[in-house]
Structure formats: structure tokens, C-alpha cells
Amino acid sequence: MRTRTMIRLAVILSAFGFAGTAFAASADDFKAAYAKAEAAEKGAAAVKNRWTATEATLKKAKAAADAGKFDDAVTLAQHAEALANASTAQAKEQEKLWPDAVVR
């Protein structure tokens, strides 16, 4: 029982560490994270379903990087990437689900 809890704790802690908050991010880290976010947003644009929140978060990420706050910038870029992916997922889901909403 204690072992399982320890393992779970280790997994959770390592997940946090992997998110990049355990060590200071660099400008290169930001460039990589931002590129991933932009690519994800391009995917959302391709299905014509960008969210305003994604665009706003991308802007905030860039602003944080310009101010030298690379930890924040990377976190924001990762958040933007997640938002972009969510909006793409919404579009793909809705392609199948919309007929259920039609008045009949």
C-alpha cells in the first residue's frame, strides 16, 4: 500500500517537474514551446475554429518573453497549445455531433 502511494507520488511529482517549473526556462525553451503552440493554432485555423482565448494567450506568452520572463512565457505558450488543441478537438467532435442538435 505504501509502495503504491509512493509510486503515485513519484509519478505526480515527475509530471510537475517535466512541466518545466522546477528549473528556469531559457529563451530557446520559449522559442520551442511557442513554435509548438503556433503549430497547434495553425491546426485550429485549418478547421476554422480558433478561439479568442488561444490568440490572447499567445500574445501574453510573447509579451512575457519580451519582458524576459521565460518561465511565465513557456507556461503561457504551453497553455495556448492546449487551448488550440482543445479547439481543434471541438471542431472534429462537432463534425459528428451537430446532426443530433437539428430540430426535427
Added chain:
Amino acid sequence: MLRKTLIAVAILAGAAQPLLAAETASDPKADFKAFRDYFTNRFPKVALDDFVNGPYSMDEGLRKQWKAIDEFPPYDFVVDKGKQMFATPFKNGKTYGDCFANKGIGVRQDYPKFDAKTGQVITLDVALNQCREANGEKPFDYSKDDMAALTAYMAFTSRGKPMNIAIPNDPRALAAYTKGKEYFYTRRGQLNFSCASCHVQNPGNHIRTEVLAPALGIMNAMPIYRSTWGGMGTVSRRLQSCNSQVGGVPLPGESEEYRDVEYYLSYMANGLPISGPGTRP
């Protein structure tokens, strides 16, 4: 017992398939009846022609305010500007009237139209810009005041005429209609709302301080003078602001999706009177 249940489930599953598959090949006439019945059944006290008045058909207090404003409508000046613009010839001497049937007077209810040559839905706004470009003029921004004034005047000349949208026997026209229907029912934006979320599920209810209009006849009042905007706004402007209000990045004015959804909604309103230009909170 188990075998009977399995067979029953298989039959039901098989029966469910056609319902979903049918949506890719619409039956506009069936859609029309279902749509109309939905709203007339849900709001039995609303006169059919009144649905075009949007929130005023849903809320008595709002209607009283509207009637008071309508004695001297705020769009008076915009319609005058539109009339003047419409009558002013292009640099080459031609006028807007030369691009339309009946010199462009009392024709708004025929739009949007399906254009067989291009395979595209042409809204009134697009037709006006096509007219401008064919006569050597720069097109207007679909979301700004000039287009709003022109379409306000043209709507005004069609007041009371029944919406008259045709879906020709052309698979591309049916596809555009179906795409418009799809756009209307698709959830979008971070708030995950579709047009239907507000205008089919919640007409007459409030969204923040506004009363929601029913989708039936919602295009008949366009363009609209909104107190919020302090001015007249086009269909594009309204669709773009609806998009951003649910957290979606708007599309460019008169994008294919916007034209298609206007086509769908206008067809659903066939027979209902043009009430534009409208006044809204």
C-alpha cells in the same frame, strides 16, 4: 431472452444509422416544416409574422420600448444616407440600380441567391460589392457603415414583402444549404455554444441583459440598428460579434460559412415579412 435483447439492440442500432447519415443529404422542405412547427408550437401566442421582430416577439416590456422608439426610428438618418448612396452614380455613370432587377427597389427579399455560374451563395451585401467592382469602384468593408447604410435602404424598400429564397435543383445549392445548416448547429468557441444554443434552445430567455431572439425570421430584420453599437450594422458584423461573444475568432465578413448560414436561415423564414432595417437594444 439474451438473444432477443441482442436482436432488439441490433435493430435499434441499425435504425439509428439512417438518421445520422441522412443529414449529409438534406431535405429542405422537411427541415422547413420541422423548424416552423418547433417555434409555433413552443410559442403558440406569437403571431407567425411577429417572429421577425426578434426579442420584441418574446418580451412585452421590450416591445413597448421598441414601439415608442419606432415612432421616430434612430435608423432614419442611415436609411436616408443609404438612399443617397444608392442614387449616386459610379464614376462611369452607371448606378447600383443597373445591377439589380427592378432597379434594385424592393428586391432584398430574394437574397441570398444561389449563383449557378460560380456555385456560390450570393448575399445582398456580396451582390452590392460585385456591382461596385463591375463598375470600377472599390468594394466596401462588409462590416462597416457604408455597406450597412446601403443594405438598410434596400431592406427598407422591401418592408413587408415575404422572404423569397430559392434552392434550385442543383446539388451544389443543396450542399451550400446543408453547410449553412451545419454551421448553425455546430458548437464553437470556448463557451461551446452553437447558434442553436441561443436561438433554438433559448429564445425569450436572457443572456446577460439581452433577450434572445428566435431563429425563425432572424434574418428578416437585417441589417440592424443596435443601441449597443450606436449605429447600423451588417449581417457580417452581427455574425462576427456572435462568434467572438462565444469565444471564437470571427471569420472574415461574407465568408462562405456566413453566406451559407444566411442562406439556411433565410430559407427557413420563407413567407415571413421583411422587417428590416431593424432596431435592436
Added chain:
Amino acid sequence: MASTIRVRAIASGDTTQVQSLINHPMDSGFVKDSKGQIIPPHHIEVVEFEHAGKVVFTCLWGPAVSKDPYVKFSFKGGKKGDDLKVSWVDNKGQSDSTVAKIQ
């Protein structure tokens, strides 16, 4: 140039009801444009309604009145066919006036 003033005056018994819609930007001077610059104040300051040589109604307006203002009031007197003069002056010294017949 087209008049900025729309007016409708209806006499009923010994009272005349007047409605007027005036085309004016009524910029308060507190709003910024898309570039962040203040849009300078440009609003009507005085509107006067005259009947039979007398001012029957005066409006003293300022930044709180919105674009394209609408006003409705009644006054004792006036009969069908009489003239009603409406005039306004704004903070930039611009003005307009019109004369309408009471219905």
C-alpha cells in the same frame, strides 16, 4: 444639405405633442478612438422650440446626451397649421434649424 432635424407636432385639444429626432454625433469628449486618442467633445448645447414667437421648450444638453438625440414633450397651445420652429447650437458654434407645420 439635408436638415439634421426631424420633427412631428400633433395638436389635440389645447395641447400640442412634439417629437423630434436630431442627427448629431454628440461626442462627450470622454471616448477614445481606436488609436487611443480622445475624440474631442462635439455636442449640442441648446435646442429651442418656438411657437407664435415664444420659446415653448428649451433643452440644455451636454456630454451626457447620446448620439442622434430624441426628445418628446407637450405644450399648451398650438393648433393645426401653425408653424413650429426648432433650432439648435452646439459647442463648436455649429447650428441648424427648421420650421414644421403642426398637424
